[in-house]
Amino acid sequence: MDPDKVALISQIAPVIAIVGVAGMAGWVITTWMRIKNGYPLDGAWGQAVYPKNNKDEMGRLEQLAQENTQIKAELSKVKERLANMERIVVDGNHSLSEEIEALRNLDVKSKDKVDV
Known part of the structure; x- marks a missing residue:
């Protein structure tokens, strides 16, 4: 070499x-x-x-799936509430205040009928 x-x-x-x-x-x-x-x-x-297919892990996966379903349901409720809040905030013609006053008037009228 x-x-x-x-x-x-x-x-x-x-x-x-x-x-x-x-x-x-x-x-x-x-x-x-x-x-x-x-x-x-x-x-x-x-x-x-x-x-890994032991029972502990399968139980944990099922628990996580249930939690995921609950969180999704809660998130949809929060989205609905947020949509209502946006409607209230963005309501430019103040029809919401008129609706509230109309409901108050109905409540006062119903109390008057009960008192009579």
Whole structure:
């Protein structure tokens, strides 16, 4: 072998070894972190090595689905209330105040009838 090639290989070999060891260490640390935090491990093609289908997790998913449904229902009610508030604020011809006064007059008339 040529002494120049041997010198070049002896200079490059430690860099290649360091990169390889760092890559394997990164893979080990990533796998350890996934296991520690409960993430499923992936196979070579992205499929789960051990799918999590235990009863605790299924119960938690059902609970989250119920909470999601409740939050959606509450959000729709809030949207309706906001639409009413916008109507009140944007009402330019003050017909709302007239409607309120008409309701007050009805309330006063109904009290008069009861008192008679």
